[in-house]
Amino acid sequence: MRYQIYLLNRAEEKTRLEHFRIQAGRLRQSFARIDAVNADQVQVSSELSHYDETNNAQHYYRSLTMSEIATYVSHRFAWQRMLDDDVDFAIVLEDDVLLANSFAYLARTIAELEQPWHVLKLAEPYARVKSKGIERCGAATLVRYPDIPLGTSAYVITREGAEAMLRWSEGFYRPLDVDFQWAWQPGLKVRGIRPYPVQVSHRLGRAEKPVALMRKHQVRRVVALKEGLKYRWQRRLQNVK
Numbered sequence: 001m002r003y004q005i006y007l008l009n010r011a012e013e014k015t016r017l018e019h020f021r022i023q024a025g026r027l028r029q030s031f032a033r034i035d036a037v038n039a040d041q042v043q044v045s046s047e048l049s050h051y052d053e054t055n056n057a058q059h060y061y062r063s064l065t066m067s068e069i070a071t072y073v074s075h076r077f078a079w080q081r082m083l084d085d086d087v088d089f090a091i092v093l094e095d096d097v098l099l100a101n102s103f104a105y106l107a108r109t110i111a112e113l114e115q116p117w118h119v120l121k122l123a124e125p126y127a128r129v130k131s132k133g134i135e136r137c138g139a140a141t142l143v144r145y146p147d148i149p150l151g152t153s154a155y156v157i158t159r160e161g162a163e164a165m166l167r168w169s170e171g172f173y174r175p176l177d178v179d180f181q182w183a184w185q186p187g188l189k190v191r192g193i194r195p196y197p198v199q200v201s202h203r204l205g206r207a208e209k210p211v212a213l214m215r216k217h218q219v220r221r222v223v224a225l226k227e228g229l230k231y232r233w234q235r236r237l238q239n240v241k
Contacts (some may be wrong), residue, residue: 001088001111005031006078009095010038016095019201027104035143036074036095039066049073052171060174061224072176075152076169079162090162094153096201102139103197109140110156110193117142118161118182121192122154125200131192143192147235150177154198161188182231184238197203 005024009017017033024031042049051069075092082090089110110120115135120142127150131143157165163181168186172179183190 001107002086002092003006003089003107003110004085004087005029005091005093006034006081007031007093007095008034008036008074008078010036012038013095017093020093020095020097023099027099027101029099029104031093032081034078037070037077039070039071042066042073043068050076050170050172053175054173055171056173057220059223059225059227060178061220061227062136062137064173064175068175071152072169072172075176076166079157079166081087082162083159083166087159089158091122091156091216092152092154093198097154097197098201100195100197100199102195105138106156106193106197109137112137113142115142115191116189117159117191118164119183119187119190120136120156121145121149121151121190121196122156123151123196123198123200124149125151125153129195134191134195139195140197141194143194146179148183148190149192150181150198152177154179154196154202155180156193173214182234184234 007017007020009020019033042051049069050073051064053063056063078090078092091106106122113135129145129147129173131145133141135142136143164186165188169176169179174182179186180188180190
């Protein structure tokens with residue numbers, strides 16, 4: 001199976017790029033850099049964002065920040081790049097990650113998986129969630145989540161998954177990690193690999209946690225209640241399958 005590692009990195013973040021290059025070199029991993037979008041670029045280019053404000057107002061409890069929009073657009077670049085490169089799967093990383101030694105064997109582990117999947121979570125930068133092992137592969141375990149963890153710092157995505165997400169996000173209105181939680185809408189199977197081969201460097205900085213964002217931004221309480229109930233009900237149906 002053909003694959004590529006893509007690192008999302010903004011032009012001004014040269015220190016992060018060098019930090020990652022050292023890690024990748026230690027593990028003998030090659031990678032391609034994706035020129036990530038910053039919030040200022042999104043503000044001056046509405047065509048770039050694909051952000052749907054109307055659906056956001058109707059179906060999400062707050063407006064997205066410019067940073068969240070920029071993050072989503074940057075990941076769209078990575079998905080399109082993997083299709084252009086004609087690879088079977090891509091390992092997509094943000095530039096504040098720390099690679100464990102097991103990362104060197106990740107591609108081999110993925111190639112040996114028998115259970116179907118579209119996205120594999122490789123890290124949990126926020127709160128840990130429960131998971132259930134569904135396949136053993138060497139020292140790693142493929143897991144299924146009752147509630148998919150937040151964060152987009154490190155994941156694997158198949159060609160089919162990238163195509164589905166590009167279609168789905170033509171007019172996105174939630175943060176990317178929340179869209180992964182609603183995986184049944186774009187038609188994704190989101191799983192995880194444990195122990196996680198990637199951690200997040202708090203020294204390099206992290207985006208604000210969702211709770212902090214709720215405190216800072218105006219919350220649409222009726223929308224939050226309606227969408228929260230819908231999510232819990234649909235998630236329960238999906239977990240029964």
